[in-house]
Amino acid sequence: VTTPVVNDADAIVLVVDDDRSLREQLRSLIRSVGLRCETFASADEFLDFRRPEGPACVVLDVLLPGASGLDLPSRLENAGVQIPIIFITGHGTIPMSVRAMKAGAVEFLTKPFSAAELLDAIAQALERDRSAMAVRAEEEAMRSLFAKLTPRERDVFLGVAAGRLNKQIAADLGTAEQTVKQHRGRVMEKLGLHSVADLVRFAERLAPPT
Amino acid sequence: MHSTALRQDGSHRNAVEDAEQLAEEARRTHLRFLESMDRVNRAIQETNDLEQMMSDVLDAVLDIFDCDRAVLAYPCDPETTWFRVPMRRGRPAFPSAFIVGAEYHADDEVRAVFRAVGAARGPVPLGAGSVHAVPALIGNEFGVQSALAMAVYPKVDRPYQFTLHQCSRLRVWTAEEQRLFQEIARRLGDGLTTMLMLRNLRQSEARLEEAQRITHVSYFERDLDTGSYTVSNEGYRMLGLEPTGRKLTLADVLLRVHPDDREKVARVDDTLREGGRYEVECRVIWPSGEVRILHSWGDVVREATGPPRRAVGIVQDVTDRKRGEYLTSRVFDSSPDGIAIIGRDYRYQRVNDVYARAWRIAADRMIGMYVADAVGADIFERASKANIDRCLAGEHVEYASWFDTKFGRIYTVVRYTPLKPNSERVESVLVVLSDLTEHMRAQEALQKAQADLAHMARVTTLAELGSSIAHEVSQPLAAILVGGDACQLWLGADPPNVGEARQAIQRIIDDGNRASQVIARIRALLRRGEPTKEVLTVNELIRDTVALTRTELARHGVDVETDLRASVPVVGDRVQLQQVLVNLLLNGADAMSAVTDRPRRLVLRSRDEGNDRVGVDVADTGVGLAPGDGDRIFAAFFSTKADGLGMGLSISRSIVEAHGGRLWATPNERSPGATLHFTLPAAPEVSPA
Numbered sequence: 001v002t003t004p005v006v007n008d009a010d011a012i013v014l015v016v017d018d019d020r021s022l023r024e025q026l027r028s029l030i031r032s033v034g035l036r037c038e039t040f041a042s043a044d045e046f047l048d049f050r051r052p053e054g055p056a057c058v059v060l061d062v063l064l065p066g067a068s069g070l071d072l073p074s075r076l077e078n079a080g081v082q083i084p085i086i087f088i089t090g091h092g093t094i095p096m097s098v099r100a101m102k103a104g105a106v107e108f109l110t111k112p113f114s115a116a117e118l119l120d121a122i123a124q125a126l127e128r129d130r131s132a133m134a135v136r137a138e139e140e141a142m143r144s145l146f147a148k149l150t151p152r153e154r155d156v157f158l159g160v161a162a163g164r165l166n167k168q169i170a171a172d173l174g175t176a177e178q179t180v181k182q183h184r185g186r187v188m189e190k191l192g193l194h195s196v197a198d199l200v201r202f203a204e205r206l207a208p209p210t
Numbered sequence: 211m212h213s214t215a216l217r218q219d220g221s222h223r224n225a226v227e228d229a230e231q232l233a234e235e236a237r238r239t240h241l242r243f244l245e246s247m248d249r250v251n252r253a254i255q256e257t258n259d260l261e262q263m264m265s266d267v268l269d270a271v272l273d274i275f276d277c278d279r280a281v282l283a284y285p286c287d288p289e290t291t292w293f294r295v296p297m298r299r300g301r302p303a304f305p306s307a308f309i310v311g312a313e314y315h316a317d318d319e320v321r322a323v324f325r326a327v328g329a330a331r332g333p334v335p336l337g338a339g340s341v342h343a344v345p346a347l348i349g350n351e352f353g354v355q356s357a358l359a360m361a362v363y364p365k366v367d368r369p370y371q372f373t374l375h376q377c378s379r380l381r382v383w384t385a386e387e388q389r390l391f392q393e394i395a396r397r398l399g400d401g402l403t404t405m406l407m408l409r410n411l412r413q414s415e416a417r418l419e420e421a422q423r424i425t426h427v428s429y430f431e432r433d434l435d436t437g438s439y440t441v442s443n444e445g446y447r448m449l450g451l452e453p454t455g456r457k458l459t460l461a462d463v464l465l466r467v468h469p470d471d472r473e474k475v476a477r478v479d480d481t482l483r484e485g486g487r488y489e490v491e492c493r494v495i496w497p498s499g500e501v502r503i504l505h506s507w508g509d510v511v512r513e514a515t516g517p518p519r520r521a522v523g524i525v526q527d528v529t530d531r532k533r534g535e536y537l538t539s540r541v542f543d544s545s546p547d548g549i550a551i552i553g554r555d556y557r558y559q560r561v562n563d564v565y566a567r568a569w570r571i572a573a574d575r576m577i578g579m580y581v582a583d584a585v586g587a588d589i590f591e592r593a594s595k596a597n598i599d600r601c602l603a604g605e606h607v608e609y610a611s612w613f614d615t616k617f618g619r620i621y622t623v624v625r626y627t628p629l630k631p632n633s634e635r636v637e638s639v640l641v642v643l644s645d646l647t648e649h650m651r652a653q654e655a656l657q658k659a660q661a662d663l664a665h666m667a668r669v670t671t672l673a674e675l676g677s678s679i680a681h682e683v684s685q686p687l688a689a690i691l692v693g694g695d696a697c698q699l700w701l702g703a704d705p706p707n708v709g710e711a712r713q714a715i716q717r718i719i720d721d722g723n724r725a726s727q728v729i730a731r732i733r734a735l736l737r738r739g740e741p742t743k744e745v746l747t748v749n750e751l752i753r754d755t756v757a758l759t760r761t762e763l764a765r766h767g768v769d770v771e772t773d774l775r776a777s778v779p780v781v782g783d784r785v786q787l788q789q790v791l792v793n794l795l796l797n798g799a800d801a802m803s804a805v806t807d808r809p810r811r812l813v814l815r816s817r818d819e820g821n822d823r824v825g826v827d828v829a830d831t832g833v834g835l836a837p838g839d840g841d842r843i844f845a846a847f848f849s850t851k852a853d854g855l856g857m858g859l860s861i862s863r864s865i866v867e868a869h870g871g872r873l874w875a876t877p878n879e880r881s882p883g884a885t886l887h888f889t890l891p892a893a894p895e896v897s898p899a
Contacts (some may be wrong), residue, residue, distance in 0.1 A: 021721050028714050029696035032703065054258040088688075111688035115695025 009075075010054035011126045012036040016046045016069070017061040026059060028124070042072035043072050050083050055133060058108070059118070062089040070099055078088035082132065084125035088113065142206055145191050153190070156183040160196060191200055233888040243390055248273045252395050254401035260409050267398055271299075271374065274394075275387060278304045279354075279375035284363045286371035288325035295371070299324075300506065303376045306570050307352035319345035323359065333360040333388045333395070339853050348375075350530035356381040358388065360395040364402035366410060372398060419443050426527035433520050434483065434510070439463065448504055448527050450496030467499065468493035481508050482521045491528070502529045505688055547642035551599060551629065556581045559638055568643060570617060589613060601626035601639045610646070621650040660742060660864060667861045668735050668789050681761045682728045686721035693718040731758050734785050735792075741783035741868075745893050748816045748824055749774040751784065755791040756814070766799045768810045776816035776824045778892040786865045790873075793858040794828040801832025801884065808882065822892050823871075829885040835877045859886075866890070 013030045015037060017023045023039045030037040046058075063199035073085060075206040084106040087097075097108045106128060107121035149157060152173075159169035159180075166184065170177040193199050253266035268280040281301035283293050294318050295308040308314070316324070325341055327334050337344045337356035348354050356376040361369045372395045419442060422428050426446035428465045432438075437460055439445075441491075443453035449466045460479060467475050471492035479489040487509035493501050509522020542549055548565030550558055558576050566573035581598070582590035597607045607626040612619060623644045628636040672679065700711040709729045731754060756770055763770055795812060802810040813829045859873075866873040871890040878885055 019685050019689065021717055021724070022685060022692065025689045025696055025714060025717055026692040028710060028717075029692050029699065032696050032699035032710065033705070111684045112691045113688065115692060115699070119690070 008037075009034075011130075012038060012052050012054060012056045013059060013122055013126075014046065014049070014056060014070070014083075015039045016041075016043060017057045017059070018042060019061070022061075026118075029118070033119060035122070035126075043069065043075070046072070047075065047079070051083060055126045055130040057084045057086060057122060057129055059086045059088060059122070062100070064086055073105075082136075084128050084132075086118070086121045086125055088118075139205060142191075142202060146206060148189060148190055153183050153187050156180055157187050157199070157203070160184060160187075160199055163200075215338060220653055221897070233483045239386060240676065243339070243386075243393075246270075246390055247397065249274065250397055255395065255402050258405075258408065260402075260405040261297065263401055263405055267394075268297055268299035272301065275374055275391070277374045277381075278377040279307055279352075281308065281375065282362075283371045285368040286328050287368060288321050288323065288326050288328060290321065291323075291385060292316055293320065300375075304353070304375070307348075307354075307375070309658045317345070317347060319343075320347060324371060327359045328362050328369060330360070332392045333358050333383070335383050335388075339382050343528070353377045355379060356383070358383045358391055360392060362395050362399040362402060364399055364406050366403060366406045370402065399850065402785065423447075426530075428525045429522070430508075430525065431522050432482070432508075435519060436481075445525060448502070448525055449494055450498065450500075450502075466494045466496075471763060478506075482508070482518075485510055485512075485518060488523075497751065502526070502527055503532045512716055545642075546644075548641075548645070550576075550641045552581060552639045552641060554602060554637065556595070556598065558584070563641060565641075565668060568620075568622075568645060586616060589615070597624070597626050598639050602636050604628050604636055612650075620645060622646065641769060660868075664861055664865060665790065667793075667858065668785070671789070671792055672732065674734055675759065675762050675792075675796075679728070679732060679758075679761075683725055683757070686725040686728075689721045690718050690725075693721070728758075735788065737899045741786055744779050745779045746779055746784055746787075747779050748776050748787075748826055748890070751787055751791060752814050752816060752826070755788050755795060759792060759795050760790075762777075763795065763799055763812065766803060766810065768799045768802060768812055770795075771811065771813045772816045776818055776826075778818050778821070778824050780824050780869075780890040781893045782869045782890060783865075787869070790862040790865050790888065791826075791828075793862045794888075797858060797886070798828055798830035799834065801830050801834075803832075805832055805882075814831060818892075819889060823889045824892055825889045827885050827887050829878060829883065830880075831881065831883040834882055835875060862888075 013035050015023055015026045015030070016042055017039070019028065020041070023041070027037045027039050038049070040049065046192045058072075060072060061068045069087065069089075070088070071183045077082065085137045086109065087105045088109045088111060097105075100108045106125040109117055109121065146154075146157075153171055156169060159172060164172070166177050171182045173180070188194070189198070190204060195201060221501055250267055253270050254263055257263050257266065264282060266477055268282070271277075271280045279298065282296060282297045284296050285293065296418040298308050298310055323334075323336065323342065323345055334340075334342060335356070335358050336342045337349075337354070343349075344354050344357055348357075352375070354375045356379075357373055357375040359371055362372045363369050374391065418429070422442055422444035426444070426448070428448055429442045430445050431440040431838050433440075438457040439459070439462075446453040449458075449463065451466075460476070462475060464472050464475060474490060475492050478488045478490055487507070489505075489507045491503065491505045493503055495496050495501055504525050505528045506523055506525040508521055510518035510521045512518055542560075542562050545562060545564060548562065548568050549592045550561040550565045553559050558579050558581065561573050561576045563573050566576050569576075571584055573577070576584060581594055585594055593609075593611070593613075597609070600607050602701055604720075606628070608624070610621070612621050616712075623646055625642045627640040629638045629640050630636055631638075697711045697714040697718070700707040700714065706874070750770060754772060756772065761772070795814075798812045799810075808831055811831050813827075815827045815829070817825050819825045863873045866888045869890055871888055873886065873888040875884055875886050877883075
C-alpha cells in the first residue's frame with residue numbers, strides 16, 4: 001500500500017455507510033493513515049452533524065436506506081454546507097456517476113476499490129477543501145472590508161465596477177463629479193485597491209455572476 | 211221334549227191306543243230323523259265352499275234341535291293351549307259368543323272337555339244332569355247352561371269339536387236327540403273331509419303356481435297323440451301370453467320363438483317321440499318386443515305297455531341369470547384392469563386377457579397354472595403369496611408398488627378380495643391388477659416439468675434480483691479489501707499497531723463468512739433437481755429470505771417488519787419454500803412501486819394455527835387488489851407489470867399446494883394494500899426416518 005501523504009491532524013473524514021462492517025473497516029483504514037474519522041449509518045444521522053471547522057470530506061455510500069445518497073449533496077447545499085464528497089457504490093452505472101459528478105462529487109468509486117484509490121481521493125478532497133477554505137477566508141475578509149463602506153461609497157463602487165465614468169456616475173446619483181472622485185478615492189483606500197482592474201476583480205469575487 | 215210330553219199326556223189311555231200311539235211316534239221320530247239328515251246332506255252338498263258348508267250345516271242343526279247356538283271348535287285336542295272357532299251360528303237372542311276365526315286360550319277346563327269329548331265314541335252332554343260341567347269360560351262368558359258336544363274327525367285334519375249350546379234354560383238331551391246329533395256329526399266329518407281335501411288341493415295348486423311364478427319355472431304336459439300342451443299360468447307368461455288355460459299347439463309355441471331358434475325347438479318333438487329326454491335353450495320374443503331366454507328340460511312318461519303317450523317338462527326363464535353372466539363376463543373381458551381368480555391351491559381358476567397379457571402368457575394356458583410359475587418365484591414369495599394367504603384368511607388386501615419383472619419395471623396397484631361363493635370359508639381370491647406404469651411415468655414427468663419450471667422461475671427471479679445480489683456480495687468484498695489494506699497500514703506503522711490490525715482481521719473473517727453465506731443462498735436457489743423434504747422452521751426461512759432480498763427491497767424504498775411467532779416445524783423443500791417467500795416479497799414491493807403518499811412497508815408474520823398448521827402472512831401497503839383479482843393473480847402469466855412474466859404467484863401456489871398447504875390473497879381491512887397468506891401442514895411429531 002502506498003501511503004498517501006495526508007498526515008493532517010486537523011483534517012477529518014466523515015464516512016456515511018449503512019453497512020456496519022464496511023463502515024468500521026473504512027474508519028480503521030482512515031485512522032491508520034493518521035486522519036480523524038467520524039462514521040454515520042444514514043444520511044439523516046449525518047445531516048444532524050455540524051460541519052467541522054478544519055478541512056473535511058465525506059465518503060458516501062450512494063445506496064442508503066431511506067433517502068438515496070445521491071440526494072444528499074443537494075440537501076447539504078440547501079443547508080449552505082460546502083464539503084467535498086467521494087461517492088462509493090456497489091454497482092456503478094454511467095448515468096449514476098454522471099449524476100454524482102453533477103451533484104458535486106470529487107470522486108466516484110465502485111466497490112470493491114483499493115485503499116490507495118480511496119486514500120488518494122480523500123487526500124485530493126481534503127486538499128480541495130483546504131483551498132476552498134482559504135478562498136472562503138479571503139472572500140470573508142473582502143466581505144468585511146466591503147461592509148465598512150458607506151451606502152454612497154457602495155453606489156460609487158458598483159458604478160465603477162460596471163465600467164461607468166465618474167461623470168456618468170455623478171449624473172446617476174445626482175451629485176457633482178468632484179464628489180464622486182472623493183468617494184472613489186476613499187473606496188480604493190478602504191478596500192486596499194490600487195487600480196480599476198483590482199476593483200472589478202473584487203466585485204466579481206464578491207458577487208459571482210449568476 | 212215333544213215325545214216326553216206326549217208320553218205323559220197318554221198315561222190315562224188304554225194299551226191299544228198306547229201301542230198305536232207308540233208306533234205312530236216311532237214312525238214320526240224316524241221320519242224326523244230322515245228329514246233332518248236330508249237337510250244336513252243337502253247343506254253339505256249344495257256348496258263347494260268350506261265356510262259356506264259349515265255355516266249352512268250349523269243353521270240346519272240350530273233349527274233341528276231348537277237350541278240357542280251351534281259351534282265348531284278346532285282342534286279338539288287335550289294337549290292344546292289354544293283353539294279357534296272356524297264357524298258359529300246362533301239365534302238372534304244369543305249371538306255373542308266367539309268371533310269366527312279368532313283364537314282363544316284353552317285353559318285346563320277347556321282341555322278337560324276336549325279330553326272327555328275326544329275319548330267318547332258318542333255325544334257328551336255338559337252341564338245339568340251330566341258328569342261334565344260347562345267350562346266356566348263358556349258358561350260365564352256366553353251364558354251357556356247346557357251343551358252337547360262331539361268330536362268330528364275329518365280324515366285330512368285334526369279333530370274338531372261340534373257343540374250345541376242351550377242358554378235359555380237347562381236342557382237334558384234325549385237319547386233320540388243324541389243319536390241324531392251323533393249321526394249329523396259323522397256326516398259333518400265326511401263333509402269336512404271332502405271340503406278340506408278340496409281346499410288343500412286348491413292351496414297346493416296356488417302354491418305351485420306361486421312357486422313357478424317366483425322361480426320363473428313353468429310345468430307343462432305334452433300330449434304326444436294330439437300334440438297339444440297343457441301349460442301352467444307361468445308358462446303362458448313366459449311366452450308373453452295372458453294365462454287363459456287354453457291348450458297350446460306346437461305352432462302356438464313356435465310363433466313366439468325367435469326365428470333362429472325355431473328349428474331347434476321343433477326338433478324337441480322328434481327327440482320325445484323317439485323316447486329320449488331333451489334339454490334346450492331358446493329365445494322367445496314377447497308381443498312387447500322384449501326378448502327372453504328360456505331353458506327347458508323334459509322327458510316322456512313311460513307306460514306299462516305300448517309307446518309313450520305323453521311327456522312332461524319344465525321351462526325356466528333364465529334371462530336375468532344369462533344377462534348377469536353376460537355382464538359379468540363383459541366386465542371380466544373388457545376391463546382395463548387385469549382380473550384373475552386364484553384358488554386355495556394357488557392356481558388360477560379364471561383370468562382375463564389383460565391379466566394374462568401382463569405376464570405374457572395366453573389366457574387359456576394360464577387356467578390351472580401355479581401362480582409362482584406365471585409371475586416368477588421371486589415376486590410370488592416376496593409379495594403374492596403373503597397377500598393371497600391374508601386374503602384367504604378373509605382380509606381385503608390392497609397394495610401398490612413398482613415391480614421389476616422380467617419384462618421391465620412396472621407400477622401396479624393390486625387388490626385381493628376374498629370370494630365366499632357358498633360358505634363362510636374363502637374358496638378363492640379375486641385379484642384385480644391395475645397397471646399404472648404409464649400414469650406414474652406421466653406423473654414423474656409432470657413433477658420434473660414442474661421442478662424445471664420452478665427452477666426457471668428462480669433463475670428469472672435471481673436475474674431480477676441480480677444487481678441487488680451483486681451488492682450483497684460486493685459489500686463484504688469491499689469491506690474485506692479495505693480491511694486488508696488497513697491491516698497492512700497498521701502493521702507497517704512505526705511502531706506497528708497490532709491491536710488495530712487484529713480487529714481489522716476479525717472483521718475480514720466475519721465478512722468472508724457473510725459473503726460465503728450469500729453465495730450459498732444464491733447457489734441453493736439456483737440448484738436444480740428433485741425437491742427434497744426436510745424438517746425446517748418458517749421463521750428461519752423468512753429470516754434467510756429477508757436477508758437475500760434486503761438490498762432489493764431497500765432499493766425500492768421498502769421497509770420490512772417481521773413478527774415471527776410460529777413455533778411448530780414444517781416439512782418441505784427449503785429452496786422451493788424460500789422461492790415462495792422471495793416471490794411474495796418482490797410481489798409486495800412491486801405492488802407498492804407507485805405508492806408515494808404513505809410508507810412502503812412489508813410486514814411478515816408467522817404463527818401456529820392449531821397444532822397441525824403453520825400460517826404465514828405477507829402484508830403490503832400497495833395498490834391492493836382489484837375486484838376479482840383475489841384468485842386471478844394466481845393464474846399463470848397474470849401480471850400487472852409491463853415487464854413481468856407473471857409466473858411468480860402461480861408457481862408459488864403450486865409449490866405451496868404440493869406441500870399440502872394453501873396460498874391466497876385478501877385485501878387489507880383497515881388500510882390500503884393486500885395481504886398474501888399461506889399455510890403449511892406442521893411436521894409430524896415423529897419425523898419419518
